[in-house]
Amino acid sequence: MTEEEDRHATKMAKKKAARDKIMATKTDQKGLIIVHTGKGKGKSSAAFGMIFRCIAHDMKCAVVQFIKGGMSTGERDLILGKFSDTCAFHTMGEGFTWETQDKSRDTEMAQAAWAKAKELILDETNKMVLLDEINIAIRYDYVSAADVVTFLRDHKPTMTHVVLTGRNAHADLIDLADLVTEMELVKHPFRSGVAAQIGVEF
Template identity: 65%
Template sequence: MPTDATDTEARHTAKMTRIKAARDRMMEGKTGEKGLVIVHTGAGKGKSSSGFGMIVRAIAHGMPCAVVQFIKGAWDTGERRLLTTHFADLCQFHAMGEGFTWETQDRARDIAAAVAGWEKAKEIIRDPAVRMVLLDEINIALRYEYLDLAEVLAFLREEKPPMTHVVLTGRNAKPELIEFADLVTEMTLVKHPFRAGIKAQAGVEF
């Protein structure tokens, strides 16, 4: 009679064998490649962090990439320091925003900054040599209607090169953008130290 440990191991091996066979069959049909439109949204922390993580991953693969910041352009962030200091040869960095709208308190100025950011983004995206473009906090500019959503979607649909990935971050992504995107992740807020009186800290928030 096999011991309980031997029986458990045998059942585990059989289960993993079935799972692997099913995964292999599934992966046989996943051979296509395309440049993705990726959206990171939601109330939880991690939207920009995830976008920058993808930029670093692209750099590690030797893929030319770019960042266009729409809102937090005035911030001195760790990501900005890292990319401009160590990876400027592979990653363009354009800080186009001047801060959140409650800081500028000037809608016309905010719109002008967002439009300038979008013009720069279009210029970069049109270049097929740039493989990934992060549009950081563009969802906020779209939410406040600093940019025309229909124009943004039309550009991504009609002018984005086939193998270019575009990542759009920020809360409250428009439903039309979510529907259009290939990959959408919503960050859920469970707990945040800000609510306990803890300010944004270097290395965690920026």
């Protein structure tokens, strides 16, 4: 071993010892409230990554889509086609609000989605429930932020993970959450005239 390699090994050994000491104090487990927000791409994609992780561990889970409607997506097609026994999938929206242009109908659909979400969260056999684009429904007042916060705080089973996605997450939801990630937009091909593409956006 060279002197440089020896210095590196010593440095990494110290880092490992410090890391192991920190990790030894992290023994609690709980169902997390996880928020993915921000203007950047990847909020739902990251959330579906966790859903597929649950599926891989044979953990029962569920998805409720609040806004995305009739458009086919790879995640939905795969789950419904291959994993519907492990993951319940409910597409409750009819498209983005600028497409439907019908606030009363959008509100009705979002309220139905929220009712389904509560049912799935209260079912303790579901280890994770993804509420896809619920932040958008809250932002447009289709669903009350206060109702969501109160329900998650007071009624979510202790070991159930709930993931909430969408831009402009409400401040009270961010305060309640255990884990919040804000996706930052640096570059996006849409700005260069590139349309949404299969396998990337859907």
